[in-house]
Amino acid sequence: MMTPPETALGAEVEVPLSSTRSSPARPPRTVALSHAQCMKLLARNRVGRLAYTFRDAVDIVPLHYAYEDEWIYVRTSGPKLAKLRHHRWVAFEVDEIFDTYDWSSVVVHGAVYLLDRSSVVTETWETAVRVLQRHFPDAFTDRDPVPFRTSVFRIHVDSVSGRRTTPVR
Numbered sequence: 001m002m003t004p005p006e007t008a009l010g011a012e013v014e015v016p017l018s019s020t021r022s023s024p025a026r027p028p029r030t031v032a033l034s035h036a037q038c039m040k041l042l043a044r045n046r047v048g049r050l051a052y053t054f055r056d057a058v059d060i061v062p063l064h065y066a067y068e069d070e071w072i073y074v075r076t077s078g079p080k081l082a083k084l085r086h087h088r089w090v091a092f093e094v095d096e097i098f099d100t101y102d103w104s105s106v107v108v109h110g111a112v113y114l115l116d117r118s119s120v121v122t123e124t125w126e127t128a129v130r131v132l133q134r135h136f137p138d139a140f141t142d143r144d145p146v147p148f149r150t151s152v153f154r155i156h157v158d159s160v161s162g163r164r165t166t167p168v169r
Contacts, residue, residue, distance in 0.1 A: 026168040028101035033162030038106045041094060041162065042067040046135060048094040050074070052112075054083040065092075066135040072108065072155040073131045075139060077148050081114065084153065088112045092155055099167070106162040108155065115152040128152050 033041070042048075051060045061080060066073045072092055084090070092108040117125050132139050132152070139146075 028165045028167050030163055030165045033104065033106065033164055035160065037164075038160045038162040039067075041096060041104055041106045042072070042108070042157075042160075045094050045096065048072070048092050050080075051091040051093070052080065052084060052089075053087050059083075064136065066131045068131045068134075070157045071131075072110075072157065073128050073152065074154070075132055075136075075146075075149045075152050077151055081151050081153075084112045085114065090155060101165055101167045104162065104164040106160060108157050108160050110156045110158040112153050112155055115154065125152070128154060 046064055046066070047062055048065050049060050050063050051058065053059075059080070063074050063076060088111045090110065090112055092110070093105065095103060095105045097103040115125055115128050129140055129152075138144050
């Protein structure tokens with residue numbers, strides 16, 4: 001059975017425009033965020049995505065994080081830690097999405113520094129724990145909802161860029 005030409009794959013289909021439109025839609029406005037705006041977005045959120053490579057593969061994982069003084073602190077577990085030991089350079093993204101054309105996004109590039117309680121400067125470990133507990137108060141306590149997340153690392157914000165898109169009304 002033959003497929004009619006108007007529904008065949010690759011065929012163009014004309015979609016009628018609504019007759020109530022008086023003028024064409026205005027495109028959304030996209031602007032770059034300043035360094036300060038990027039830092040504020042990082043500071044007010046708690047979930048981001050870490051992008052990293054290992055051999056010929058790229059992976060992206062969502063993570064809880066805390067931001068302070070040009071550092072992103074993460075508490076985690078799993079196989080990604082072994083991969084990060086070999087490839088320290090990562091990207092970290094945080095988004096705020098309110099609607100299709102109303103969002104902000106920040107991307108950080110930097111190096112991962114794994115913090116092992118026994119091999120780092122005590123002050124660095126204590127800073128990481130303090131920052132994480134400020135945002136996740138039960139972390140490292142008897143009430144910890146994720147006690148299996150025993151590894152901590154931080155990412156230095158070597159470079160950051162951000163964009164914001166808003167609808168034009």
